[in-house]
Amino acid sequence: MSMNKKYIIKAVMLLLLTLAVPKLYAQEDTPEVKKTVIAGKQYSQEVSAIAGKSVVKKALQTIVDLQPQTLADHILLTEIPAPPYKETVRAKKFAEMLKAAGADSVWTDTAGNVIAKVKGRKGKKTVALEGHMDTVFPEGTDVKIAHKGDTLYAPGISDDTRALAVVLTVLKAMKKNEIKTDADLLFIGAVGEEGQGNLRGVRNLFSSSGPGKIDSYIAIDGTSVDRVVHRGLGSHRYRITFKGLGGHSSGAFGLANPHNALARAIHYWVLDADKFTREKGVRVTYNVGVIGGGTSVNSIPFESWMEVDMRSESQERLVGIDKMLQDAVQKALAEENQMKRLGPNLTVDVKLIGERPSGMEDPSIPFVQRAIATASFLQASPSLGVGSTNSNIPISKGIPAVTIGSGGKSGGAHALGEWWLDDKRAYVATQRAMLLLLTEAGMSK
Ligand SMILES: [Zn+2]
Incomplete structure (x- = not known):
């Protein structure tokens, strides 16, 4: 099978999946x-x-x-x-x-x-x-x-x-x-x-x-x-926004980049959350639903945000996966700030936008x-x-x-x-x- 054909089949399967899943659930x-x-x-x-x-x-x-x-x-x-x-x-x-x-x-x-x-x-x-x-x-x-x-x-x-x-x-x-x-x-x-x-x-x-x-x-x-x-089924929902100075991609190179921090946060959270949700116990789910921020390809963004959702019937499990998110966000913030070459530190705003007991x-x-x-x-x-x-x-x-x-x-x-x-x-x-x-x-x- 040619590479092209493989990609087409993969694309069609993905499309079918995205069409089918929302209908099912x-x-x-x-x-x-x-x-x-x-x-x-x-x-x-x-x-x-x-x-x-x-x-x-x-x-x-x-x-x-x-x-x-x-x-x-x-x-x-x-x-x-x-x-x-x-x-x-x-x-x-x-x-x-x-x-x-x-x-x-x-x-x-x-x-x-x-x-x-x-x-x-x-x-x-x-x-x-x-x-x-x-x-x-x-x-x-x-x-x-x-x-x-x-x-x-x-x-x-x-x-x-x-x-x-x-x-x-x-x-x-x-x-x-x-x-x-x-x-x-x-x-x-x-x-x-x-x-x-x-x-x-x-x-x-x-x-x-x-x-x-x-x-x-x-x-x-x-x-x-x-x-x-x-x-x-309880849920916790957050809007998390990393904020920085923002500037020209070349002229201000070295500034801390909010998108990088967001990517790290998602990465660390998902690593822990994946393990946690595979453990035996009451079902718990997590999702990064929306991400946004940035103005143009040659600008360091001044903000980067995501909206996430976690659900479980168990309050304890819900609190557990929530803590993993908070830890991942702080770790990401610290790492990105440590890596910057100039300018002020990034800050992060963690806003609870939904909580159902x-x-x-x-x-x-x-x-x-x-x-x-x-x-x-x-x-x-x-x-x-x-x-x-x-x-x-x-x-x-x-x-x-x-x-x-x-x-x-x-x-x-x-x-x-x-x-x-x-x-x-x-x-x-x-x-x-x-x-x-x-x-x-x-x-x-
Ligand atoms: Zn309804």
Whole structure:
């Protein structure tokens, strides 16, 4: 085979790989084996009893009847852009819709979360049902829906706008049938779930400026009605910038070069991180995602930066790989400064741009059992999973939380080609969300 041919084959294979990998893993934080689980008998019985109440039966049917309205809400909200930190327009509309759906009170908190409250009979406990309003797409992204057959294409349509439509429909179905629960209920549209948002919405909900104590938290994210996320995949994200004087490549030759320092930092980190991630133990991953800096080929850059991401379900492992990064950065800085022939030392700025705590719930706690039992009751095949979602915050604080799906089929999350399809069973996820909410909130009458 000629060298040329070899290169072409290699290039084609690389291209195929880069095309295939995001499709395989875009939706999942961790590739995991799906294993169907069943709930303890008492929880299955509890769910059957709630679902058997005549008002609940009617509400389950209302959800079926409301399908066209759910879709209309879904489309309307998808077509209101909600870039990171710019959720206000969508939030305003969502608040109006919650009000119209019959919530007792609706308000927007200091972070921008939209919160609707429905008072319970006893009000000793509060259960929240939430979808996130933000998307990953920047301002100016075309969010108009394209219909191709039955499939709807639009950025943000599945992640997570479908969840907002589900939250609305659950509220409508409960109000229409005058369902009352023991606990107070919160129906929430959260801001800042995605990347740069760094879970700022849900952090606010569980802070002193939140709506008060929340006892159980249901986040709706992703579409699968089978998946019960009860573990939070933690992450640390940094933007690291080496800074120097910069100058002419020939005239100022000998100045410390920020790019060289960055390259050293990546090199040392990856050497250690590679060993660490191959060791036995809880899975931990690392990635240099973006690098930048520099002005022209004949200029010594004045800065060089990278953005990196590390993830693990284990806080200890996360801290371990983070320390390797910090050490590599300092070592790189010292070496580059030692090698310079003139000018000032380089400096480095290490900025934490994202931190999601990890955590794990015992699958035997009642809330997780109820999440499993409600899915089984509706003929789904529940499996336990890990995710990096709004539930990370309550889970890390020891507050019962699960992330469940919004229904239908979807793909291309975080890509312009994101799509959603009603597989004719999408309503089941809405029924499930309502059943879980009712079971957790209690219906003693
Ligand atoms: Zn999401």
